[in-house]
Amino acid sequence: xxxxxxxxxxxLPAAAVAWKYVEAGTPESSPNYxxxxxxxxxxxxxxxCIGCGSCVRACANENDVPEGxxxxxxxxxxxxxxxxxxxxxxxxxxxxxxxxPNEESGGKNFFVPKLCNHCSDSPCTQVCPVGAxxxxxxxxxxxxxxxxxGCRYCxxxxxxxxxxxxxxxxxxxxxxxxxxxxxxxxxxxxxxxxPTGARQLADLKNPNxxxxxxxxxxxxxxxxxxxxxxxxxxYNGMDGSVR
Amino acid sequence: MQIPVExxxxxxxxxxxxxxxxxxxxYITGLVAGAFILASLERVFRVEAVKPTxxxxxxxxxxxxxxxxxxxQLHLGHPERSFEMYLTPHRSSAMAMFGFVYLWYLMAVLLxxxxxxxxxxxxxxxxxxxGFTRLLYRLLSLGSNNISERSLxxxxxxxxxxxLIGIPSAFLxxxxxxxxxxxxxxxxxxxxxxxxxxxxxxxxxxGIAAVMLLYMLTTHLRTRTIDMRCVDTIARYLLYTFxxxxxxxxxxxxxxxxxxxxxxxxxxxxxxxxxxxxxxxIQILLGTVTPIVLLGLTQVLTLTDTARKRIYAIAxxxxxxxxxxxxxxxxxxxxxxxxSFLGYTTYKMGFATREGLLTAIVLMILPFGILWVLxxxxxxxPDAGSLPAxxxxxxxxxx
Numbered sequence: 001x002x003x004x005x006x007x008x009x010x011x012l013p014a015a016a017v018a019w020k021y022v023e024a025g026t027p028e029s030s031p032n033y034x035x036x037x038x039x040x041x042x043x044x045x046x047x048x049c050i051g052c053g054s055c056v057r058a059c060a061n062e063n064d065v066p067e068g069x070x071x072x073x074x075x076x077x078x079x080x081x082x083x084x085x086x087x088x089x090x091x092x093x094x095x096x097x098x099x100x101p102n103e104e105s106g107g108k109n110f111f112v113p114k115l116c117n118h119c120s121d122s123p124c125t126q127v128c129p130v131g132a133x134x135x136x137x138x139x140x141x142x143x144x145x146x147x148x149x150g151c152r153y154c155x156x157x158x159x160x161x162x163x164x165x166x167x168x169x170x171x172x173x174x175x176x177x178x179x180x181x182x183x184x185x186x187x188x189x190x191x192x193x194x195p196t197g198a199r200q201l202a203d204l205k206n207p208n209x210x211x212x213x214x215x216x217x218x219x220x221x222x223x224x225x226x227x228x229x230x231x232x233x234x235y236n237g238m239d240g241s242v243r
Numbered sequence: 244m245q246i247p248v249e250x251x252x253x254x255x256x257x258x259x260x261x262x263x264x265x266x267x268x269x270y271i272t273g274l275v276a277g278a279f280i281l282a283s284l285e286r287v288f289r290v291e292a293v294k295p296t297x298x299x300x301x302x303x304x305x306x307x308x309x310x311x312x313x314x315x316q317l318h319l320g321h322p323e324r325s326f327e328m329y330l331t332p333h334r335s336s337a338m339a340m341f342g343f344v345y346l347w348y349l350m351a352v353l354l355x356x357x358x359x360x361x362x363x364x365x366x367x368x369x370x371x372x373x374g375f376t377r378l379l380y381r382l383l384s385l386g387s388n389n390i391s392e393r394s395l396x397x398x399x400x401x402x403x404x405x406x407l408i409g410i411p412s413a414f415l416x417x418x419x420x421x422x423x424x425x426x427x428x429x430x431x432x433x434x435x436x437x438x439x440x441x442x443x444x445x446x447x448x449x450g451i452a453a454v455m456l457l458y459m460l461t462t463h464l465r466t467r468t469i470d471m472r473c474v475d476t477i478a479r480y481l482l483y484t485f486x487x488x489x490x491x492x493x494x495x496x497x498x499x500x501x502x503x504x505x506x507x508x509x510x511x512x513x514x515x516x517x518x519x520x521x522x523x524x525i526q527i528l529l530g531t532v533t534p535i536v537l538l539g540l541t542q543v544l545t546l547t548d549t550a551r552k553r554i555y556a557i558a559x560x561x562x563x564x565x566x567x568x569x570x571x572x573x574x575x576x577x578x579x580x581x582x583s584f585l586g587y588t589t590y591k592m593g594f595a596t597r598e599g600l601l602t603a604i605v606l607m608i609l610p611f612g613i614l615w616v617l618x619x620x621x622x623x624x625p626d627a628g629s630l631p632a633x634x635x636x637x638x639x640x641x642x
Contacts, residue, residue, distance in 0.1 A: 131333035150320015159429035161253030170320030
């Protein structure tokens with residue numbers, strides 16, 4: 001192909017724009033989406049969760065999650081009186097089909113949905129020997145399955161048990177916060193189907209996001225704060241027995 | 244395959260991530276580091292008594308080092324991408340440095356030291372042999388055929404210098420393996436600043452014991468007399484190192500019991516159930532306390548040579564089994580409990596699978612096969628061959 005001087009000058013601005021995205025690590029998937037304008041998180045409102053398992057099913061369908069592995073799951077807690085250190089927890093098939101009737105009497109029962117915490121200081125990202133798992137500029141931890149060695153060090157390093165090795169690809173896998181959806185202005189599959197609004201996608205960089213009002217007026221917590229991972233999944237109404 | 248679970252595990256935790264092959268990795272690198280440290284006793288610290296094992300220790304270290312990456316390769320989901328660790332290493336990852344640490348130790352320390360130590364023998368063999376053997380030794384000599392007194396003195400000095408570098412490198416090789424585990428803050432069974440130090444001392448213990456056993460076995464097979472001064476000295480160093488190693492492990496245990504943090508109840512239950520046999524019985528009682536007592540007896544009692552040899556053989560064998568159990572308990576034990584501290588899973592080892600028992604057995608036999616070849620090629624025995632002694636080397640041996 002002959003490349004005239006005029007054509008070269010016309011291509012340069014386009015190349016400059018493309019290079020910016022190459023440097024950012026991920027090519028822009030949506031024309032109007034700007035990576036640096038967002039900082040994604042999630043809010044889980046525990047009192048609202050009814051343990052229906054819709055989120056687990058939606059996630060599995062949306063992301064083709066292999067049977068027996070979970071990008072998100074729901075746990076049912078039973079805490080009897082003061083035994084806060086020894087709760088009884090169950091999550092049959094990740095809570096995908098909901099839960100059988102509770103036979104426990106006394107104490108308190110509640111559901112806790114779990115997913116990757118998209119930590120800002122994530123141990124999984126730190127330990128990856130080739131950088132196949134990485135944090136995007138908009139605060140999501142992703143895995144490049146075309147680069148992952150399958151060494152499983154990240155699975156060991158995650159304190160929350162959120163990662164697994166996909167038996168089809170032999171690479172590490174986890175919740176992507178439905179990155180393919182949120183970069184197109186949609187919410188995550190799990191938030192989309194939650195019948196009670198117990199899961200809310202939040203953009204901490206958006207001053208109009210209701211998350212700011214919620215965080216100001218509620219007592220929220222993250223899982224295992226002593227791990228100092230900068231977890232960005234915030235739990236409202238979380239009991240001290242949850243781990 | 245249904246994996247039995249007790250209590251509650253996070254759903255993705257049920258399946259163990261690191262198999263018996265990852266148990267072999269620290270075990271094998273430990274043997275390498277330990278064997279090298281034993282070799283350095285003679286070279287750097289001038290412990291002349293262990294000289295008969297010097298070359299055998301170096302060849303043992305090389306044999307095991309050549310096998311060390313194999314279990315890792317077999318374990319990777321995408322072994323074809325492993326070279327990416329050299330091309331695009333992630334600097335914050337402890338594991339990313341493996342390739343560099345390994346290559347440094349293999350190329351800059353072990354191969355160089357062995358080559359310098361054997362150069363004179365290689366050149367002489369190239370001069371005295373015929374056909375293919377001659378070609379092989381000429382290749383091994385790398386074209387460096389000057390074996391004059393002055394040249395050999397340079398070899399000696401350079402070899403000494405490399406051993407000096409090799410000691411911290413051996414510590415690095417295995418301390419680094421300990422750091423891979425010790426730096427995982429998500430796992431309280433692993434997360435400990437003592438882990439690299441415990442790994443280094445346990446490596447020395449296993450390496451010293453392995454070379455002692457190999458020396459006794461090979462001497463027996465060659466129908467020669469075991470140098471008792473040599474094995475007595477090795478056994479004494481084995482005892483000293485073992486006492487330090489055991490003290491460190493007990494210190495770690497004591498700290499855990501006394502602190503009794505949130506993970507303690509869970510880990511304590513695991514030790515009393517799933518790890519009881521492998522940790523308490525095999526690692527501590529049979530693999531640590533028994534050899535320490537046996538080796539201690541040889542220091543306080545006056546025993547015959549035969550009795551001491553038997554004790555060393557038993558203590559050495561128990562030691563290498565005990566250190567293997569230690570690696571097993573670290574790697575497998577660290578994955579049997581849930582990070583929620585509310586449940587336990589089970590390790591189901593396959594047999595003829597990619598990461599199964601058969602693979603592990605083959606990988607453990609392989610270094611001995613390599614050692615056999617190396618010993619044939621480069622005899623490590625002080626009384627080997629018909630080569631003239633160092634003092635009678637031709638003054639101008641350039642060819």
